[in-house]
Amino acid sequence: MVDTEPLDTWRRTHYTNMITPDLDGAEVIVFGWVQDVRDLGNLVFISLRDRESLVQVTATAKHTEAAVFNRLKSLDRQSTIGIRGIVTKRDEAPRGVELMPQQVKVLGQAIPPLPLDPTGRSPAELDVRLDARILDLRRPELQAIFRVRHEIVNMIREFLSEEGYVEIHTPKIIAAAAEGGASLFPVEYFEKKAYLAQSPELYKEELTSVFEKVYEIGTYFRAEESHTRRHLNEFISVDVEEAFVTVQDVMILQEELLAYMLRNLETRCSAQLETLKVSPPQVKLPIRRCTYSEIISQLQKIGFSIEWGEDLSTPASRRLGELHHNEFYFITEWPTKIRPFYIKPNSEREEICEAFDFMYEWIEITSGGTRIDAKQQLIDRLKEQGLNPVNFGFHLKTYDYGMPPHAGWGMGLDRLVMALLRRENIRDVVLFPRDRFRLEP
Amino acid sequence: MVDTEPLDTWRRTHYTNMITPDLDGAEVIVFGWVQDVRDLGNLVFISLRDRESLVQVTATAKHTEAAVFNRLKSLDRQSTIGIRGIVTKRDEAPRGVELMPQQVKVLGQAIPPLPLDPTGRSPAELDVRLDARILDLRRPELQAIFRVRHEIVNMIREFLSEEGYVEIHTPKIIAAAAEGGASLFPVEYFEKKAYLAQSPELYKEELTSVFEKVYEIGTYFRAEESHTRRHLNEFISVDVEEAFVTVQDVMILQEELLAYMLRNLETRCSAQLETLKVSPPQVKLPIRRCTYSEIISQLQKIGFSIEWGEDLSTPASRRLGELHHNEFYFITEWPTKIRPFYIKPNSEREEICEAFDFMYEWIEITSGGTRIDAKQQLIDRLKEQGLNPVNFGFHLKTYDYGMPPHAGWGMGLDRLVMALLRRENIRDVVLFPRDRFRLEP
Numbered sequence: 001m002v003d004t005e006p007l008d009t010w011r012r013t014h015y016t017n018m019i020t021p022d023l024d025g026a027e028v029i030v031f032g033w034v035q036d037v038r039d040l041g042n043l044v045f046i047s048l049r050d051r052e053s054l055v056q057v058t059a060t061a062k063h064t065e066a067a068v069f070n071r072l073k074s075l076d077r078q079s080t081i082g083i084r085g086i087v088t089k090r091d092e093a094p095r096g097v098e099l100m101p102q103q104v105k106v107l108g109q110a111i112p113p114l115p116l117d118p119t120g121r122s123p124a125e126l127d128v129r130l131d132a133r134i135l136d137l138r139r140p141e142l143q144a145i146f147r148v149r150h151e152i153v154n155m156i157r158e159f160l161s162e163e164g165y166v167e168i169h170t171p172k173i174i175a176a177a178a179e180g181g182a183s184l185f186p187v188e189y190f191e192k193k194a195y196l197a198q199s200p201e202l203y204k205e206e207l208t209s210v211f212e213k214v215y216e217i218g219t220y221f222r223a224e225e226s227h228t229r230r231h232l233n234e235f236i237s238v239d240v241e242e243a244f245v246t247v248q249d250v251m252i253l254q255e256e257l258l259a260y261m262l263r264n265l266e267t268r269c270s271a272q273l274e275t276l277k278v279s280p281p282q283v284k285l286p287i288r289r290c291t292y293s294e295i296i297s298q299l300q301k302i303g304f305s306i307e308w309g310e311d312l313s314t315p316a317s318r319r320l321g322e323l324h325h326n327e328f329y330f331i332t333e334w335p336t337k338i339r340p341f342y343i344k345p346n347s348e349r350e351e352i353c354e355a356f357d358f359m360y361e362w363i364e365i366t367s368g369g370t371r372i373d374a375k376q377q378l379i380d381r382l383k384e385q386g387l388n389p390v391n392f393g394f395h396l397k398t399y400d401y402g403m404p405p406h407a408g409w410g411m412g413l414d415r416l417v418m419a420l421l422r423r424e425n426i427r428d429v430v431l432f433p434r435d436r437f438r439l440e441p
Numbered sequence: 442m443v444d445t446e447p448l449d450t451w452r453r454t455h456y457t458n459m460i461t462p463d464l465d466g467a468e469v470i471v472f473g474w475v476q477d478v479r480d481l482g483n484l485v486f487i488s489l490r491d492r493e494s495l496v497q498v499t500a501t502a503k504h505t506e507a508a509v510f511n512r513l514k515s516l517d518r519q520s521t522i523g524i525r526g527i528v529t530k531r532d533e534a535p536r537g538v539e540l541m542p543q544q545v546k547v548l549g550q551a552i553p554p555l556p557l558d559p560t561g562r563s564p565a566e567l568d569v570r571l572d573a574r575i576l577d578l579r580r581p582e583l584q585a586i587f588r589v590r591h592e593i594v595n596m597i598r599e600f601l602s603e604e605g606y607v608e609i610h611t612p613k614i615i616a617a618a619a620e621g622g623a624s625l626f627p628v629e630y631f632e633k634k635a636y637l638a639q640s641p642e643l644y645k646e647e648l649t650s651v652f653e654k655v656y657e658i659g660t661y662f663r664a665e666e667s668h669t670r671r672h673l674n675e676f677i678s679v680d681v682e683e684a685f686v687t688v689q690d691v692m693i694l695q696e697e698l699l700a701y702m703l704r705n706l707e708t709r710c711s712a713q714l715e716t717l718k719v720s721p722p723q724v725k726l727p728i729r730r731c732t733y734s735e736i737i738s739q740l741q742k743i744g745f746s747i748e749w750g751e752d753l754s755t756p757a758s759r760r761l762g763e764l765h766h767n768e769f770y771f772i773t774e775w776p777t778k779i780r781p782f783y784i785k786p787n788s789e790r791e792e793i794c795e796a797f798d799f800m801y802e803w804i805e806i807t808s809g810g811t812r813i814d815a816k817q818q819l820i821d822r823l824k825e826q827g828l829n830p831v832n833f834g835f836h837l838k839t840y841d842y843g844m845p846p847h848a849g850w851g852m853g854l855d856r857l858v859m860a861l862l863r864r865e866n867i868r869d870v871v872l873f874p875r876d877r878f879r880l881e882p
Contacts, residue, residue, distance in 0.1 A: 441835035
């Protein structure tokens with residue numbers, strides 16, 4: 001029976017992964033997408049995909065009602081269908097089971113030709129994939145990546161919530177170039193000019209004076225023009241900030257969070273890791289701390305031309321990644337000059353500061369440090385970096401309300417997923433990436 | 442001893458709520474803010490607040506070292522301090538315990554006069570409160586609200602994650618006025634004009650064809666000029682979308698989620714609810730469904746002038762709130778004309794559609810419905826609403842890839858918190874609200 005009765009009269013009884021040889025003889029209803037059609041004349045195999053896995057639907061000219069048989073024969077790949085059928089144990093079928101169809105319902109007709117093949121058999125260029133992202137995401141690898149990403153985010157929240165951090169939601173539209181330095185996207189906010197936030201930095205610092213321990217997972221925006229495999233202009237950041245602690249404490253928090261994720265990843269995402277053929281990097285705590293000076297020496301030793309005080313360029317990071325293959329590590333004690341104004345300089349050696357970067361190979365996952373908690377020092381640092389304290393009036397005012405010493409970090413979620421799943425391009429782990437050249441879909 | 446040794450040498454041993462009479466005689470270190478100073482000459486009481494509660498610090502000219510005694514006497518309210526002292530059982534003290542100080546460390550000096558009194562004893566105007574939001578947030582009521590909000594968000598994620606919804610992160614910068622209708626904030630995106638997303642609507646619909654069940658909790662933006670107690674221009678939305686279901690299913694999901702939250706709220710947030718002197722509304726499932734036509738009749742019956750086909754204005758909602766006092770309820774079967782283009786018209790009566798609003802008293806918490814899953818119908822509806830299908834090219838294209846029937850909703854998190862905690866102004870439940878007149882702090 002091929003029909004058009006409304007969806008209400010049909011309810012899914014099983015996901016594909018629930019259809020096992022034990023169910024031999026049972027009638028089930030499954031919904032999904034036509035991953036493949038193999039038409040052998042008197043025999044048609046449909047590979048039906050849903051969010052869980054695939055099941056084989058087998059129709060024969062002999063046993064299947066003619067209308068159903070013909071409809072199945074003529075199905076276009078990626079169409080959305082429902083099948084009512086009888087589960088049949090068959091050793092030769094994938095997973096030892098197949099579905100003998102009694103009824104088919106075409107719920108969403110796909111229109112060939114498709115711009116790419118979501119079985120992944122014929123690889124497509126990145127731009128083709130991103131233009132037809134919804135099809136691209138149906139590839140088993142991408143489905144696995146985003147299921148793991150979901151678990152990673154859950155684990156971060158579990159861990160931080162359990163440790164007493166209060167989740168906050170800070171504004172994404174801000175009045176002034178609050179963080180200074182890097183470029184911001186301007187927004188027309190009614191009659192005013194506003195900007196998109198690059199981070200919750202100043203808000204989360206202020207909120208340590210209210211909740212002491214805070215975190216946020218939110219979307220931020222950076223108008224940098226660089227077009228690389230590890231930058232996007234819109235990204236998700238995991239931000240933590242805490243009162244009465246220093247850079248040492250928040251580095252420990254970072255490594256413990258990582259260890260927690262790695263401990264749980266293999267059990268919670270074993271199927272996805274198998275699909276991706278990847279085992280996440282392993283760590284032993286404490287994770288290695290290298291000072292910035294040591295990093296400069298490491299680079300100089302292999303003949304890379306860099307002087308103390310320079311920031312780590314992309315080529316420098318690349319070489320560093322070779323020296324720290326398959327390794328997470330911290331870089332500490334950075335030159336004060338190349339870090340943001342809010343990082344606290346070392347009280348004995350003002351030229352270095354209490355900042356850290358947390359790296360995986362050549363990729364910076366997290367940046368953080370002890371923050372300045374004295375108003376005058378913050379004003380001085382703003383001026384040193386060519387920023388106007390007047391633009392930071394609301395923030396500076398909060399230093400008159402009793403500001404605790406505090407420290408924290410911001411971790412790039414997309415980069416973390418890249419590292420844990422060993423992906424080479426950040427676009428592989430973001431549903432709809434935004435870069436200078438891509439605003440759609 | 443009043444000193445300036447670095448924080449590293451001082452570690453907090455106890456939060457205020459851990460200091461109980463059982464600890465009589467123990468030496469502890471606590472950190473916090475000076476909530477109050479009562480100077481009685483030879484006796485000084487400091488009320489010290491941290492994130493958990495308050496503890497009384499009692500210094501006497503006789504027993505406290507002179508330098509410490511004088512420093513405590515001269516403390517300004519809201520300064521951040523650390524106290525090392527001896528826990529002392531005393532029945533007359535709050536909670537039967539006080540701290541006899543041996544050492545005080547001023548970590549963050551507050552500069553009087555403060556713009557408002559964060560003990561809440563002298564109420565301040567809303568604008569004064571929002572200008573000095575960081576102080577305002579230290580009021581026990583606001584601390585309680587945001588701790589409850591944290592739990593509400595956790596419960597939403599737990600529930601949806603447990604039910605198999607995959608968390609997604611969709612772009613907040615979009616190329617075209619994707620949702621049409623309501624006003625968008627323009628963004629200068631390099632050489633291009635872009636907009637801030639109002640919702641993840643079209644992305645989440647598309648993603649049902651990949652993950653089947655998705656959810657997102659994200660920040661969205663609406664350039665509406667109206668300045669009311671229930672609107673902000675930046676807000677957090679909880680979005681759910683699911684393949685192979687209808688409006689009936691997602692209404693059940695909504696009410697079950699609400700029941701889950703209410704069941705757990707009282708146990709997880711009992712202290713905060715007590716501080717707020719509030720008990721959340723109760724519900725019995727199924728929650729009442731009223732059709733739009735019934736709602737119009739209810740309003741007409743009390744003499745409110747409204748005709749079938751009109752949207753519910755603010756005055757109409759206000760009257761409706763009186764009729765549905767203390768009640769959550771659904772409004773279903775809306776006129777197609779006043780709902781967004783993507784809502785599916787009823788197949789037998791095209792003038793009504795499969796949309797719902799989920800209300801608490803006069804406030805719309807959630808909107809949702811069955812979506813159109815046929816490409817031509819969607820194009821027709823776009824045109825009917827004066828929108829150009831060309832601007833929806835990427836979205837319409839996904840209908841050629843096999844689009845399942847689907848339904849979903851978007852719930853305003855801020856409004857949900859308002860309803861559950863019975864707050865009258867949305868600004869009470871948002872850390873740093875954004876409206877037409879307020880971009881700072």
